[in-house]
Amino acid sequence: MKLTINGKMQEITADPATPILWALREQLGLNGTKFGCGIAQCGACTVHLDGRPVRSCSTPLSQAEGKSIVTIEGIASGDGALNRLQQAWISEQVPQCGYCQSGQIMSAAALLADNPRPSDEQINIAMAGNICRCGMYGRIRKAIKVAAGIDSERQQEAAT
Amino acid sequence: MNEMSEVIAETPETPKAGKKRGKWTRRTFIGAGLLTGGALVVGVAIRSGKPPERLRAMLAGGDGEILVNSFVKIGKDNIVTAVVPHVEMGQGAHTALAQMLADELDADWNNVRILEAPGDGHFASHNIAREFLAPELKVPSVLEPTVDGGFLTLAKMMALQITGGSFSIRGTGQRGMRAAGAAARAMLVAAAAEKWQLPASEISVDRGIVAHAKSGKRAAFGELAEAAAKQALPAQPKLKTPKDFKLMGKPIARLDIPAKVDGTAIFGIDVQIPGQKLSYAAVKAPPVVGAKVAKMDASAAKAMPGVLQILNMGDFVAVVAEGYWQAQQALNQITVEYSKSDADKIDTAAIFAGYGKALDEAGADGGDTLAETGDAAAFFAKAAKKVTAQYHVPFLAHAAMEPMNCTAWVRGGLCDVWAGSQSPLGARNAAAKTLGISADKVNYHNTYLGGGFGRRSETDNIEMAVRIAKATGYPVKLIWSREEDTQQDWYRPSASSRFEAGLDASGKLMSWNNIHTHLFDPQEAPLVSYYNIPNSLIRKVDAPMHLRFGPWRSVDHSQQSWFIESFVDEIAEAAGKDPLALRRELLAKSPRHLAVLNRVAKMAGWGSALPAKHGRGIAIAQSFGSIVAEVAEVDLTAKKPRVTKVYCCADPGFAMNPDGYTAQMESGIIYGLTAALYGEIMVKNGAVQQSNFHDYPMLRMNEAPDIFVEIINGDAQRLGGGGEPGLPPLAPALTNAIRAAGGMRIRHLPVAKHFA
Amino acid sequence: MQQTKILFIGLILAALSACGSPAEEPAEQLIVAKPGAGAAPDSSPAPAAGDLASKGKAIFAAACAACHSVEAGEASGAGPNLHGILGAKAGRVKDFAYSQAMKTSGVIWTPMELDLLLANPAAKFPGTAMAAGKLTDAADREAVIAYLTDISK
Known part of the structure; x- marks a missing residue:
């Protein structure tokens, strides 16, 4: 096959x-x-x-x-540089045990491909199929927004 | 747990809260040496004063010295390797421990590497250890374990490399890694002083460079490592105080994270053996624990594609196949009959009825007394107002994301084992014992853990895998299905607890009488010594059960904190007091607790108006040396309660890595919320009913509250844990909030069953 | 707090003697094959796609059939069997492990409910196992619902 x-x-x-x-x-x-x-x-x-x-x-x-x-x-680019989601996962210190994170990142990547500027509600819906037993949902949500360039705090930091 | 009761029976003094014992002295020993290649190594050992013979043999192989695997290695290439005796399961221990060591050493963080100590028990060398007396540690306060307990904890967790009890940072880090780092720094300075013929007092260290400002002389660690190994060990390595911390207390990025975002991190389930083809095993154990396989019909399974072997191991059935899916498919086609026993009749209702009976029999003053102050019964009899309540909590499974697994290869009297275990030495010993070979014939390889939460401190998966691998003779990777993982857990025990409180005419809480069913530890979990209650009596009754039980994140605190803090709110309601105000009253003599409580109340805007059918609940708990208070905000406008916000204030003494500590609080809150809302393992005909995430549901992102965490560094000398203490206050904060929002007083978890 | 000590001793013993029984040999050992030798994988082809009688059936075959069977009595796959779905209550199939979200929804499958589901499964049931199967084109959804209505008769 x-x-x-x-x-x-x-x-x-x-x-x-x-x-x-x-x-x-x-x-x-x-x-x-x-x-x-x-x-x-x-x-x-x-x-x-x-x-x-x-x-x-x-x-x-x-x-x-x-x-x-x-x-x-x-999902990293051809030259091996990390995808923007992977970078955000590091900057927001998302993973704990890390076991679910491949799946989380793949779901998030599909979300952003479909909807580059998702709302919190849209993020919640798209990610609700992925369980994280370490409970890093808040950090995942934030990292998706950082990757999408829609995190207001981060944008303010960048501006100042 | 026969072993436990055996030791209790042999302990000369029956343990009782508050009794002083002091036959152990705590002394820290530092060993140093030179590795081939000119690398300096420094390690820390703890020696007991007069250990009983039995303990000595268990802990240290007979020579009375407990050598501990917290080491630093400094190579000629300037690379500082922190060798940590704890496993990484997401709690961030590897990075925080390295941070503590590197700070005392004044190392360049960019040159720090982490190596998890191998689980072979020989990492520390007896020969290079030289005696050293550490500064005497302060007398333990209410927040610290006793001298005995503290010593044994330290010895066990470090020497046996067990990761649990929220111990790594406050124990190994505080007493091991920091001492090793400070000693290595002193030896590097001494080496430089000797080489330059300058006084050591004028030499400074910063980011891996040893320097003498006046002369302009400088040397990197690597240049001095070999000479440093020949220096005398410092008699009193001076540890830094917080004002000199450069790495401790900073939110340093975790070093294990990059591999966890690109799929390269190796968990137990990912293990490959170079040059060897792996076969895969799926297993099915009897649904009723303790039952045996009476009859197995594998005729259909035998003919299925990829099947290599079918094993009836007596206490479980295994299929070994070319691939895991093939093994599981074939296993599903095997019909098994199991032996019968009285346990086949047990169901959840019968278990709780048994608890009720045990509590009834103990009555108002029976059971084992854990703590007693004043005369609770006498005051209650004449109390102006009486409050009583009974609470129940269910069994809980751990449900780590990575199902239990283990890879084993048994050949020629040797055994290699790969797994992610919270107890690498325990895993190695379990493999050896199962095979009837000595532990030095077992080569144990630990990996990252896809969640531990206490489940991976057990070794049943290891034992199964080596038995299968022994039968096959070729390497086998055993993977449990999610169903097996859920139904063959070592559960958080269910429990019941009863309370009686007496208030005087002015509404002051004067007596507290509690009795609860009990199976596990820590036994201080039901104590409320931080609350100022003149008369209290706290008792337990043993309540046997047939299910296997084990440590589950925060252990007994997960139950006791909910009982205690629910009851405090019930007292407040009966007395017509605000729950925060009552707690402030009760914490009048516990300033650190009070500070934590006040901070979380302020964060949450306690007392400010909320919309109709919304409510706030507050709770405080002390566990594993940390004090944590939480406020949950609940919205009851829909069919099911929705937790919108959780505020958390924690005092761990000093947060070595504040972002890591915050992440642990967030994690404990979601783990606790999942359990409080949904968690319930039920038993029918002796067997666990739940099987997978569809009937043992987990909190998902769409239900996850916004979490706000603040940390108070209340006492840098007395560190508390992080992995567990965020969990205990969550459940009572939630159910107190539901009540405050106009909902019912929940006395039986989980919450969801009351809103079905 | 003295009990702390006792507990730890217990844990140490538990760690050192975690398995009380000596190595147990298998009671039965059926050796079928050696690793890598024989045990050829089943090479039977996937079931051939049937006639595409309608637009809905064709879309279903492409977008839904990976997970859903439709014949009466056929086993559920990654998703539940859909025979008789119209008018049925969500969470009705016995051999499928529904998500908590779906099982407790109380939804009765009308064409409108199906349309809402297919437009965005995750939005209708956060936490649903139905990760795929979203049909963004309303005309496609209409066709598939017509097909499902047909097979529910």
């Missing part, structure tokens, strides 16, 4: 019913995408399938055939 992963064509031999998550992790060694619940409830396994966020633990490989998958390993 052929699919494009992080811009590279990959050939995978696996049962088409296998969730994308396990092919990424066990066959391609892309361990940044995490297993959390197996039933699309926690968002730790979020990747982009043709640009849309999907829960890879519950999406079979058969649905990805011929399509393009982007994982956390693939």
Whole structure:
């Protein structure tokens, strides 16, 4: 089965019913995408399938055939510089244990691609599928706004 | 926990609150040496005064010396490596510990690296340790554990490398890392003085450079490391006071974060063995804990793709396959019959009925007394006003984001184990014991932890993995499903608690009588010594249960703080007092507590008007050496209560990394809010009913309140913890706020069940 | 506070003797294959897409079928089986683990409710497991709802 992963064509031999998550992790060694619940409830396994966020633990490989998958390993720019969301995640000191953060960043990236200037309410809605047991929701919200350039405090700081 | 009761039985003095003991002396020893390549290493050891033989053997392998793995290594390349004996599970301990060491050393932060001490118990070398008497530590206050407790905590947490008890910074950092840094600095200065033939008193250190201002002589750490190793150890390494802190108290960015935003951080579940193909195991343990596999039918599973082995281990069933998903799919096709036992009849209602019976039997003065002041029963009998209440809290699962897992490879009498554990040495010993080999045959590799919260201090996952790997002979990565993780936890125990309070004619709280069911620790959790109550009696009754229980973020404080602070609000209501005003009255003799309470009230605008069906609740708790007060603001206009804001003021003595400490408060608040609103593990026919996030729900971003945290550095000599203390006040602040908003007084958690 | 000590001793013992029982051999060990040898993955192709009888069915196949089965009695996938969805109550399928948000919503699936859901699933049910499946084009939603109505008859 052929699919494009992080811009590279990959050939995978696996049962088409296998969730994308396990092919990424066990066959391609892309361990940044995490297993959390197996039933699309926690968002730790979020990747982009043709640009849309999907829960890879519950999406079979058969649905990805011929399509393009982007994982956390693939969202930095080509020269390896961090994505603006990743930078904001560092500046706002978002992660604690860090286990959910690949999924959080992938959901946030899909949100900003769809809506470059989301309101707090829109952020909450888009991110409600991603659980963070360390409870860093406030910092995630802030980091998304910093990345989107809509954080008022930050803008004031920059201006002064 | 048979081991625990055994030790209690052998302890000559029955522990009782308030009794003085002092047979331990606390002395700190510093060891230093030279590594090949000319690197200076300095470590800290703690030695007990007269340890009983049993303890000595357990703690230090028989020589009476407890060598502790907090070290600094200074290489010729100027790189300062802080070797930390604690694991990183998001609490920021690695960075904060390195910060403390680097500050005392006056190192260049850009040249500081962190190495987690390997879990092999030999990191500290006995041979290079030389005796050293540290400045005598002050007599512990109410905020500090006792001399005994403090010593044992320090020894256990540092030497056994256990991460928990909100201990890393206030224990290892304060007494280990800082001493090692200060000693290394003194030795570098002595080396420079000798080389330059100048008095040490005129030599200064700043950002990794040792310098003599008058002569203009300068040397980097690396140039002096080898000579420093030959210097005499300082008899009294002087620790800085806060005015000289350069890194301590600063919000330094955590060093583990970059790897956690690009997918490169390695958690236990991500482990690969170079050059080895991994196979994957899925497991199913009996739904009723303690049951055995009576019969297994694996005929369908055997034929499924990718399946390598199917194992009936007696106490669980495992499928080993080429991939985890294949293993789990095949496991789902296996039918298992389990052995029967009396536990099959247990359900949640029966458990609470049992607690009620135990409390009834203890009556007004039975049970084990934990603390007693005055005569609570006598005053209550004649009280002008009486307040009584009973509270219940459910079992809770930890639900760390990373399901339990472990990778093991057993071959040729050796074993390699990879996992993220809060107790690396415990994990290593568990593997050795399970296999019947000595611990030095086990090579344990620790990783980042995808959440710990106490769950990863247990070693059941380790034991399972090595047993499977022993049977297969090839390396296996065991991954639990979320369902298994939820149903085979070591739960926060459920509990019931009863209170009686007596008020005098003027409305003053005169007596406090509490009895609660009890399973765990710390036993000071139900005490209210910071409240000025003339007559109090606090008792417990043991309440056995069949589920496994273990430490859950803040342990007993998670229950007791809700009981205590709910009851304080009920007393206020009965007395017609404002909840803040009553607490101020009760804290009249506890100035640090009062300062924290007043600050949070000010932050929250306590007393200012709120819209209809909105309310504020306040609570204060002291745990793990820190004092934390919180105010929750609740909106009851919709069907379900919504927490809109949480204000938090904490006094941890001194916050070594204020942003890290703030993050811990935020985290404890959300973890506590999730539990208070939704958390409930229920039992039916002996088995846990919840299985995954759909029936054991978690707070999500759309429900997350805005959180405001302020820190008071109340006493830099007495540090408190960070990982746990943010949690205990949250639940009572929430339920007090619901009451204030015109809602019901909630006496049985979780909150959501009252709004279904 | 003296009890602190006792607890710690207990914990130390627990840490040092975490597993009381000696190594237990498996009671049964079925060895099916060796790692990497045999156990070829199932290479049967994914079920072929059926006839695209209507616009809605075609859109459904492209945008929804990855997660949702539609035949009566067919097992749920990443999303619940949708047979008979029109007029049914949210959270009705037994073999699917619904999010708390969906299960407790009390929604009855009318065309209008479905339209709201499909326009933005996460907005209708914050915390829903339905991360994908958003249809921004109202005409597409209408077609899919027509198809769902058809299969609910």
